[in-house]
Amino acid sequence: MxxxxxxxxxxxxxxxxxxxxxxxxxxDSVPDIAGAVDAFLEHFDAPLAGEQRVRGWVGFGSAKLIEQAMQWADLDPKHHEEAYRVFLIHYHQHLTDNTRxxxxxxxxxxxxxxxxxxxxxxxxxxxxxxxxxxxxxxxxxxxxxxxxxxxxxxxxxxxxxxxxxxxxxxxxxxxxxxxxxxxxxxxxxxxxxxxxxxxxxxxxxxxxxxxxxxxxxxxxxxxxxx
Missing domain, CATH: 3.40.50.1000 (HAD superfamily/HAD-like)
Structure with missing residues (x-):
């Protein structure tokens, strides 16, 4: 070559x-990342963000992603640790379901x-x-x-x-x-x-x-x- x-x-x-x-x-891993974001939002009875919105948040690391999603959903920052835990568990279980x-x-x-x-x-x-x-x-x-x-x-x-x-x-x-x-x-x-x-x-x-x-x-x- x-x-x-x-x-x-x-x-x-x-x-x-x-x-x-x-x-x-x-x-393209956003479909599975978005699924995990929505999983923690659902856990807190918050509106779901959806794949397209999450695409604009990805890139700064998972902790920052959770922070951005929580701010968007107007969730109390004190729940960050719990939200992160739910996110990580869901993402680990669905890591490559729709990633391409x-x-x-x-x-x-x-x-x-x-x-x-x-x-x-x-x-x-x-x-x-x-x-x-x-x-x-x-x-x-x-x-x-x-x-x-x-x-x-x-x-x-x-x-x-x-x-x-x-x-x-x-x-x-x-x-x-x-x-x-x-x-x-x-x-x-x-x-x-x-x-x-x-x-x-x-x-x-x-x-x-x-x-x-x-x-x-x-x-x-x-x-x-x-």
């Missing part, structure tokens, strides 16, 4: 490390593996959910690192998770790539000194991705392999 044009332009070859976001980048891979996820992972590019999965999702989701889709073995939002002292948009991986293999940040779908991923990549590609189909939290100044916006991961 020839070296993709963007990799030639950015790295003069294949990157030394590629870090991937999970939700909204590799998988986006197009060409396996193609880009296969290409990077073929060219011996180390890959990391860096998400703000609680780490207890990460491996089971990847196992379900047969993706776990693609990654040298599986970092959830609670794995290290800091999570995205901190650069720490990205630099943790690059420093482990002594990769130069300017020769590393972060692929995500949100301002959270962009800020992490920017602070780490990584190149950043953002997918347009994910969870943008209402942010105009074109305004961020990422190195590339793509509608499909396959565009990175052209």
């Amino acid at each position: 020839k070296t993709p044009k963007y990799f030639l332009e950015w790295f003069d070859g294949w990157p030394e490390l590629v870090c991937f976001d999970l939700d909204g980048t590799l998988m 891979l986006y197009p060409n996820v396996k193609a880009i992972l296969k290409a990077c593996k073929h060219h011996n590019v180390p890959m990391a999965l860096i998400t703000n999702k609680p780490s207890v959910f990460v491996k089971p989701m990847l196992d379900h889709f047969g993706l776990t073995e693609s990654f040298a690192w599986l970092l959830g939002g609670d794995t290290l002292e800091e999570k995205k948009p901190s650069a720490l998770p990205l630099l943790h991986c690059s420093e482990t293999i002594e990769a130069e940040p300017e020769k590393c790539l972060m692929i995500g779908d949100s301002i959270t991923d962009f800020r992490a990549a920017n602070q780490a000194g990584f190149k950043c590609a953002l997918v347009t189909y994910g969870y943008h939290q209402g942010v105009d991705l074109a305004s961020l100044g990422a190195d590339l916006l793509v509608d499909d991961l396959a565009e990175l392999l052209l």
Whole structure:
């Protein structure tokens, strides 16, 4: 396989490390996340949020998601712990019921593996959910690192998770790539000194991705392999 044009332009070859976001980048997981949000809202006899509304909340981690949903439903913040517990139990039981891979996820992972590019999965999702989701889709073995939002002292948009991986293999940040779908991923990549590609189909939290100044916006991961 020839070296993709963007990799030639950015790295003069294949990157030394590629870090991937999970939700909204590799998988559309909102249907199952929304189900868990509605489960805790129903627990408190609150209105259900529904999938489309939850799409606008995802991306900052589960604790923040619960906080946003509680504010929307006008629930007392003192119930946050109980709401979070109900959310986690329901989500664990329905983790991949309606979650789906986006197009060409396996193609880009296969290409990077073929060219011996180390890959990391860096998400703000609680780490207890990460491996089971990847196992379900047969993706776990693609990654040298599986970092959830609670794995290290800091999570995205901190650069720490990205630099943790690059420093482990002594990769130069300017020769590393972060692929995500949100301002959270962009800020992490920017602070780490990584190149950043953002997918347009994910969870943008209402942010105009074109305004961020990422190195590339793509509608499909396959565009990175052209």
